[in-house]
Amino acid sequence: xxxxxxxxxxxxxGVFVGLINLLPQVLAKADLSTYALYILMFLVGVGIGIxxxxxxxxxxxxxxxxxxxxxxxxxxxxGVIIVSIFLKDINIRQALAIGAGYGYYxxxxxxxxxxxxxxLGVVALISNILREIxxxxxxxxxxxxxxxxxxxxSGGATAMDTTLPIITxxxxxxxxxxSVFSGIVLTVLVPFLVTFVLKI
Amino acid sequence: MLTVLALMTAGVILxxxxxxxxxxxxxxxxxxxxxxxxxxxxxGISVGTNRTIINHLDKLGxxxxxxxxxAVAGSVTLAFFTYKYFFKQEE
Numbered sequence: 578x579x580x581x582x583x584x585x586x587x588x589x590x591g592v593f594v595g596l597i598n599l600l601p602q603v604l605a606k607a608d609l610s611t612y613a614l615y616i617l618m619f620l621v622g623v624g625i626g627i628x629x630x631x632x633x634x635x636x637x638x639x640x641x642x643x644x645x646x647x648x649x650x651x652x653x654x655x656g657v658i659i660v661s662i663f664l665k666d667i668n669i670r671q672a673l674a675i676g677a678g679y680g681y682y683x684x685x686x687x688x689x690x691x692x693x694x695x696x697l698g699v700v701a702l703i704s705n706i707l708r709e710i711x712x713x714x715x716x717x718x719x720x721x722x723x724x725x726x727x728x729x730x731s732g733g734a735t736a737m738d739t740t741l742p743i744i745t746x747x748x749x750x751x752x753x754x755x756s757v758f759s760g761i762v763l764t765v766l767v768p769f770l771v772t773f774v775l776k777i
Numbered sequence: 778m779l780t781v782l783a784l785m786t787a788g789v790i791l792x793x794x795x796x797x798x799x800x801x802x803x804x805x806x807x808x809x810x811x812x813x814x815x816x817x818x819x820x821g822i823s824v825g826t827n828r829t830i831i832n833h834l835d836k837l838g839x840x841x842x843x844x845x846x847x848a849v850a851g852s853v854t855l856a857f858f859t860y861k862y863f864f865k866q867e868e
Contacts (some may be wrong), residue, residue, distance in 0.1 A: 580810065583814065587814045594818075594825060610815075619784040619787065626788060645856075649855075652852035657844055664843060667840055686817075695827055730855065772782060
């Protein structure tokens with residue numbers, strides 16, 4: 578959670594630096610961000626590969642547990658397609674890409690900005706931050722009316738870290754593994770699905 | 778973007794091969810955080826210098842909220858059925 582604030586803090590700081598033209602625009606336009614993204618994604622990959630706990634959880638996956646991330650993917654897609662009808666500036670493909678961030682706002686917004694420009698990147702950033710916040714705030718109600726998988730589905734990729742404590746509290750300890758599993762699968766899929774949706 | 782995905786996949790393989798050398802995990806997480814800070818800072822700068830975005834921030838925020846509500850409502854609704862038909866009985 579602390580990390581989320583720092584991440585958003587850096588973004589906001591950047592916005593101010595940009596607003597008052599503190600830095601020459603050349604810097605923002607330079608390919609620095611492309612190389613940083615290359616390094617980031619390589620490191621994210623190494624982080625996943627090296628994570629023994631993650632491999633253990635993934636190895637013990639069965640059909641039923643696989644249904645949870647699948648529920649998130651299909652449910653999110655249906656939801657954003659429906660609401661995109663009411664948004665005249667966002668087409669279905671863009672809505673699907675933003676939805677495919679599953680709350681992993683740092684990575685999804687960076688990817689979407691790179692592929693579709695900063696405007697959509699900002700929408701993705703705000704939308705996925707809100708997904709995390711909604712999950713943190715509404716989990717008790719989700720569990721009460723939609724069952725114990727609901728906050729895991731709402732949390733998406735964040736169900737493995739930032740929203741895990743609240744999910745465990747309201748869905749119970751026995752759902753913690755399912756939550757982490759679903760979060761890991763979605764986290765790994767985010768860059769692939771976002772790219773796939775926008776490029777194909 | 779394919780380069781990025783290829784790099785990530787290469788990273789997973791390398792990480793998997795190195796998985797017994799757990800000491801580097803801590804450093805990797807730190808480096809990931811630094812890279813994310815830098816990238817969001819840079820995204821912030823390009824947003825800050827983009828008048829179109831700044832002038833329409835309220836509209837973009839509203840669109841984002843609508844999309845979040847759609848995404849959450851869709852997944853929670855489907856989760857209701859997944860829970861009801863596959864998980865609930867066993868409790």
